[in-house]
Structure formats: C-alpha cells, structure tokens
Amino acid sequence: MLHNRIALLRTERNVTRRELAEAVGVNFQTIGYLERGDYSPSLELAMKIARFFGLPVEMVFSFEPFAPLAAELMRAKASLAGEP
Amino acid sequence: MTTKPLTRPRPGRLSRRARRAAIGATALAAATALAVLALLTEPGSAAASLLKLTIATATLGGFAFVMSRSIHWFVGNAPDEALDERELALRNRSYFRAYALFAGLAVAAGFYFLDLAPDLGLWMPVHYDQWWAVVWGFLVLALGAPAALLAWDEADPDGDA
Numbered sequence: 001m002l003h004n005r006i007a008l009l010r011t012e013r014n015v016t017r018r019e020l021a022e023a024v025g026v027n028f029q030t031i032g033y034l035e036r037g038d039y040s041p042s043l044e045l046a047m048k049i050a051r052f053f054g055l056p057v058e059m060v061f062s063f064e065p066f067a068p069l070a071a072e073l074m075r076a077k078a079s080l081a082g083e084p
Numbered sequence: 085m086t087t088k089p090l091t092r093p094r095p096g097r098l099s100r101r102a103r104r105a106a107i108g109a110t111a112l113a114a115a116t117a118l119a120v121l122a123l124l125t126e127p128g129s130a131a132a133s134l135l136k137l138t139i140a141t142a143t144l145g146g147f148a149f150v151m152s153r154s155i156h157w158f159v160g161n162a163p164d165e166a167l168d169e170r171e172l173a174l175r176n177r178s179y180f181r182a183y184a185l186f187a188g189l190a191v192a193a194g195f196y197f198l199d200l201a202p203d204l205g206l207w208m209p210v211h212y213d214q215w216w217a218v219v220w221g222f223l224v225l226a227l228g229a230p231a232a233l234l235a236w237d238e239a240d241p242d243g244d245a
Contacts, residue, residue, distance in 0.1 A: 026168035038239060039170045 002040040004061045006031065008069065009053045024048040103235045110146030111232075114139060114224060122209060122217040132213045136220075143224050174234060182229035189225065193218075 010020060010031075017035075021028035024045060033039040034049075041049070041061075050057040067075075098106065117139045121132060164172060201208045209215045 027171065030168050030170045033170060033239075039173075042169050045169060 001037055002061055003065050005066055007035040023052050100240050107232050107236055114143040118217045118221050122214045136216060178230045178233045181233050185229055186226055
C-alpha cells in the first residue's frame with residue numbers, strides 16, 4: 001500500500017478535492033479514494049499531484065506510513081538545535 | 085490522461101448497501117421467475133406470456149433503477165477518454181470478473197445440457213418458453229454483469245470538500 005499526505009496538503013493549502021482533481025485530470029472521487037488509501041496512483045498521477053503541491057514526490061507518497069506532523073516538527077527542531 | 089467534466093455521482097445516488105440490496109433483489113427475482121417459467125408453466129399459455137413480460141420488465145427495470153442512481157452504468161460503458169485511471173482499472177477488473185463468471189456458467193451449462201441432462205434424464209428445455217428462459221438468463225447476465233459487479237463492489241465515495 002502506498003501512503004500519502006494528500007489530505008493534509010489539501011487542507012493546509014485550502015484546496016478542495018474537485019480543484020485538485022481538475023488540476024491533475026481525474027474525477028474528484030478518485031482523490032477521495034487516494035486519500036483513504038483505497039487506490040494507489042500511477043507514477044504519472046503521483047508526479048502530477050506532487051507537482052501541483054510543489055513538492056518532491058517522496059514527500060507526498062511513501063511506502064512507509066508518514067510520521068505525525070508534530071513529531072516531524074519536533075525532530076526537525078531538535079536537529080536544528082543540534083540535539084541527538 | 086484527463087477526464088471530461090461530468091456529473092458524477094448522479095443526484096440521488098444509492099449507498100452501497102442500497103445498491104447491493106437492489107442488485108440482489110433483482111437477480112433473485114429474475115432467477116426465481118426464470119426457474120418458474122422454465123419448470124412450472126404450460127408452454128405457450130397466457131401465464132407463460134405474462135411471466136415472460138414480467139421477467140423482462142422486472143430485470144430491465146431493476147437494472148435501470150440501480151444504474152440511474154449510480155455512476156456504474158457510465159463507468160461500465162463510457163469511452164476510455166471519459167474515465168480516469170482508477171475508473172479504467174475498476175472497469176477492467178469488473179469486465180474480467182464478469183467474463184470469468186459468464187464463461188464459467190457457459191461451460192457449466194454446456195456440460196449440463198450436453199452430458200449430464202441427457203445421460204441422467206434431468207430437465208432439458210424443450211419448448212420455446214423454456215428456451216426463452218435460458219437464453220434470457222444468459223442475455224441478462226452477459227449485458228448486466230459488468231456494471232452490476234461494479235455497483236456491487238464500489239465503496240461509497242466521499243464528498244468533494
């Protein structure tokens with residue numbers, strides 16, 4: 001299964017499913033299936049979605065579950081502060 | 085690949101549970117009526133004619149009811165360019181399963197009619213009405229199975245928020 005951050009990115013940028021769907025050329029219901037993990041996109045669709053959000057594809061899709069955003073922020077903060 | 089803007093899902097669409105209930109009820113009613121027609125009615129009688137009319141109306145009506153309230157007839161029959169990659173994959177899966185179902189039943193029916201029934205003295209269609217029941221059953225299955233399997237399987241979609 002391919003995990004993704006589409007819902008999070010969409011919410012963060014205030015984009016509806018229909019807007020994202022139109023931008024990447026799929027039906028808006030397909031975005032819902034992607035967000036729920038019920039469908040894994042083709043490479044072409046994954047890259048279109050990543051391009052829409054202006055991010056590398058590996059920041060939007062992953063074979064491993066994404067860590068919670070708060071945990072990643074804490075880790076990034078600790079890294080910047082030079083903590084182990 | 086891009087999709088054309090289409091109104092999906094249809095207004096007043098059915099939930100998956102309602103879809104399954106409608107498909108199951110239609111299939112059960114059609115199978116029962118076909119069995120009654122083939123086994124119980126007098127060939128050429130008014131009852132047989134009425135039953136044939138009822139079967140045709142009920143199966144087509146039930147199928148039309150489900151399909152008019154879902155995307156599945158559309159997904160099952162639209163040109164490729166009107167579907168996105170998920171819908172194409174969904175359709176391919178349903179067509180494959182429908183083909184497997186139809187081919188399996190056709191082989192079983194062939195085996196029954198050519199070998200089992202003559203050898204063991206089992207029921208065989210003889211009259212026009214009985215053949216009508218058999219052929220109509222296969223027609224409904226061949227035409228309706230892909231979209232019915234789609235409608236049976238597909239999860240309820242979310243909104244577009």
